[in-house]
Amino acid sequence: MGATRAMELLHTSGGRLSKASWSGLLSPKPSSHHLTKREDALRDLFLAAQKEVTLPDTTLSRLAVVKEESTGLLLCGGRFQIFNEEKTAVPILPCTSWVSTLLAQEAHKANHEEIAGTLLRMRRKAWVVRGRKLAQKIVDNCVTCRRLRARRCQQIMSDLPSERITPANPFEYTTVDLFGPYEVKDEVRKKVKLKVWGIVFCCMASRAMHTDLVSDQSAEGFLLAYQRFTALRGHPRKFLGSALGTIFTGAPTGSA
Numbered sequence: 001m002g003a004t005r006a007m008e009l010l011h012t013s014g015g016r017l018s019k020a021s022w023s024g025l026l027s028p029k030p031s032s033h034h035l036t037k038r039e040d041a042l043r044d045l046f047l048a049a050q051k052e053v054t055l056p057d058t059t060l061s062r063l064a065v066v067k068e069e070s071t072g073l074l075l076c077g078g079r080f081q082i083f084n085e086e087k088t089a090v091p092i093l094p095c096t097s098w099v100s101t102l103l104a105q106e107a108h109k110a111n112h113e114e115i116a117g118t119l120l121r122m123r124r125k126a127w128v129v130r131g132r133k134l135a136q137k138i139v140d141n142c143v144t145c146r147r148l149r150a151r152r153c154q155q156i157m158s159d160l161p162s163e164r165i166t167p168a169n170p171f172e173y174t175t176v177d178l179f180g181p182y183e184v185k186d187e188v189r190k191k192v193k194l195k196v197w198g199i200v201f202c203c204m205a206s207r208a209m210h211t212d213l214v215s216d217q218s219a220e221g222f223l224l225a226y227q228r229f230t231a232l233r234g235h236p237r238k239f240l241g242s243a244l245g246t247i248f249t250g251a252p253t254g255s256a
Contacts (some may be wrong), residue, residue: 041073046126049097050074059129065092066194076127090123095130103128104138163204163238173204174236178217199225201233204240 050073059065060141063076066089075089093100107121118135122128139145164172180197197217200211210229 007118019063022144043073043091045099046091046093047071047073049093049099050091051218052097053094055092055094055129060092063092063127089127090128090192092129095128095134100128100131100134101138104131104134108135108138108142112142112148115139161204161240164238168205168237170206170208171201171203171210171233171238173238176200176221177202177204178214201229 036046037167055065060074065074066077068075074092076092093103103122103126104118108118110121111117115122115132115135118139119131122131122135158170166173175197178197178199181195182198183193184196186192186194194215196213196215199212199214199222202208202214211232212225212228214225
């Protein structure tokens with residue numbers, strides 16, 4: 001009955017099984033009472049694939065292939081079959097067979113794994129000669145994987161300003177930016193938590209940094225931090241703000 005079912009599927013599909021028919025054959029449900037028929041159909045498909053191509057004797061001897069007496073199917077099971085009660089030997093298939101291609105496609109579509117994962121899933125049901133090459137072909141032709149591996153757009157950075165490459169004294173050309181906030185404890189009232197922001201002044205020539213704290217995001221708070229900075233580092237020749245915040249744009253007006 002399994003052989004008849006397999007031949008009917010091949011005849012009606014013109015030599016190619018549909019996705020639903022192939023999934024029904026390769027993915028047996030443990031609760032289904034048609035498990036035996038499905039296994040017979042798969043065995044006939046594997047036998048037909050083995051008759052298409054004659055495998056060389058060197059390949060058969062290297063893989064320790066044995067012939068199943070009842071069905072004539074060539075099995076590849078290794079050296080532990082006599083100790084294995086579950087009989088995990090799998091049929092050997094040529095890589096040019098369409099059955100091998102369907103096996104590789106089903107194995108890859110399970111989780112869209114790379115070559116090694118796809119090859120491992122293939123070998124659970126059949127040992128495909130040169131299976132790694134077939135798995136690589138399936139992975140390379142997978143539309144989903146090609147979309148995920150597509151090269152992402154990269155932002156092209158603009159040219160550096162002249163102040164970054166011109167020799168100058170420390171903090172002669174300075175940029176500034178604000179970061180935070182952070183919660184700190186009040187020095188007097190220990191249970192009271194306050195918010196503070198960090199402000200960083202960066203030298204464009206040497207990349208040296210000067211950091212300070214401000215108690216709020218106001219122009220007055222920034223001017224106090226700027227006065228402390230200039231008291232230690234001196235007034236910069238050119239002052240560039242890394243962000244266009246209101247405390248930076250309003251600082252010249254407040255200082256005036």
